[in-house]
Amino acid sequence: MATRYLAFQSLIGSFKVFGTFSYALLQSVEGFLRQVLGWREFMCHIHWETDGFRLLPHGKPPVSRVPGDGGFGRWRGDKWTPQKAPKEIDGGATPSFLGCKEPLPPAFWGELSGLACLDTVVADVWEEGYSHHITRLMVLGNLASLLDVSPRELTDWFWIAYFDAYDWVVEPNVLAMGTYGVGPLMTTKPYVSGAAYINQMGDFCSDCAFNPKKDCPITNLYWAFLERHRQAFADNPRMRLVLSSLARRSDSQRRTDGAVFEWVSSVLGEGGTVRPEQRPEVDDA
Numbered sequence: 036m037a038t039r040y041l042a043f044q045s046l047i048g049s050f051k052v053f054g055t056f057s058y059a060l061l062q063s064v065e066g067f068l069r070q071v072l073g074w075r076e077f078m079c080h081i082h083w084e085t086d087g088f089r090l091l092p093h094g095k096p097p098v099s100r101v102p103g104d105g106g107f108g109r110w111r112g113d114k115w116t117p118q119k120a121p122k123e124i125d126g127g128a129t130p131s132f133l134g135c136k137e138p139l140p141p142a143f144w145g146e147l148s149g150l151a152c153l154d155t156v157v158a159d160v161w162e163e164g165y166s167h168h169i170t171r172l173m174v175l176g177n178l179a180s181l182l183d184v185s186p187r188e189l190t191d192w193f194w195i196a197y198f199d200a201y202d203w204v205v206e207p208n209v210l211a212m213g214t215y216g217v218g219p220l221m222t223t224k225p226y227v228s229g230a231a232y233i234n235q236m237g238d239f240c241s242d243c244a245f246n247p248k249k250d251c252p253i254t255n256l257y258w259a260f261l262e263r264h265r266q267a268f269a270d271n272p273r274m275r276l277v278l279s280s281l282a283r284r285s286d287s288q289r290r291t292d293g294a295v296f297e298w299v300s301s302v303l304g305e306g307g308t309v310r311p312e313q314r315p316e317v318d319d320a
């Protein structure tokens with residue numbers, strides 16, 4: 036549906052579309068208006084107005100000289116040479132409101148991470164070139180954000196992996212919505228979560244070596260993310276509640292969060308698999 040060939044103006048004037056509303060289910064009508072006529076057009080408008088985030092209200096973020104490969108070359112050990120493109124085609128804007136610059140882990144290219152949610156979604160994407168919104172946002176975007184991955188590198192990966200990844204829709208969805216790369220310009224807060232949300236929204240956890248209620252590292256990654264970036268969220272009213280929960284975490288919990296972040300970042304960064312028995316725990320002493 037998010038193909039650029041769907042012309043909004045022709046929908047507005049379409050008797051057939053609006054005639055259908057008289058007998059369609061209310062939730063279908065709501066979905067159509069909110070997602071297709073609302074959110075999809077908003078994405079398109081943002082892309083158009085900011086020239087793909089090359090122009091932001093507070094200045095111009097750096098722009099990559101040539102299109103990136105989403106970490107493919109690093110994973111394969113080959114140097115990736117972009118196709119010859121006209122000089123005026125650059126590699127896109129590289130904003131990062133939170134200053135995230137880490138490379139995308141090889142798990143996104145199919146190496147097993149040991150996190151069933153990530154491994155299942157990545158395998159499905161390489162099989163089908165598609166996955167649903169929640170998996171894009173709350174598994175792929177979430178994990179990359181929690182690991183401080185460069186928003187541009189993740190965007191390039193989406194661009195390569197998804198069949199519907201046109202610039203006008205993939206850039207606002209990844210650089211702005213999925214990674215908070217342009218801060219509060221388009222969304223009021225980052226879309227990050229711990230294991231509870233992933234467990235509630237899908238059935239990945241039942242096949243995972245980790246337990247979402249006990250030892251899932253994603254929950255520690257979530258708290259460690261908030262701890263690292265809490266200055267950036269200090270004035271954000273929508274982050275007040277989670278920051279006050281963060282403040283109630285004990286010293287040893289915070290140290291465990293940080294240690295789990297270091298552990299997962301380094302194992303996944305090397306293309307390895309995390310296992311429950313290797314999980315670091317910090318003593319209360």
Ligand SMILES: Cc1cc2nc3c(=O)[nH]c(=O)nc-3n(C[C@H](O)[C@H](O)[C@H](O)COP(=O)(O)OP(=O)(O)OC[C@H]3O[C@@H](n4cnc5c(N)ncnc54)[C@H](O)[C@@H]3O)c2cc1C
Binds near residue numbers: 036066078168197209
């Ligand atoms: C990190 C991330 C990357 C994404 N990358 C792309 C992409 O490359 N290409 C793409 O088309 N969509 C992208 N999306 C948006 C969205 O995930 C897909 O449009 C959606 O999964 C399509 O599935 P659906 O038809 O079941 O959508 P539904 O949720 O049923 O919505 C109905 C229709 O509304 C429109 N819509 C809904 N949400 C969005 C949205 N966030 N942006 C634009 N249109 C939307 C689409 O036309 C969609 O078909 C991305 C979202 C995220 C979070």
Ligand code: SF4
Binds near residue numbers: 152
């Ligand atoms: S337990 Fe954690 S890592 Fe495993 S599938 Fe659930 S959320 Fe993902």
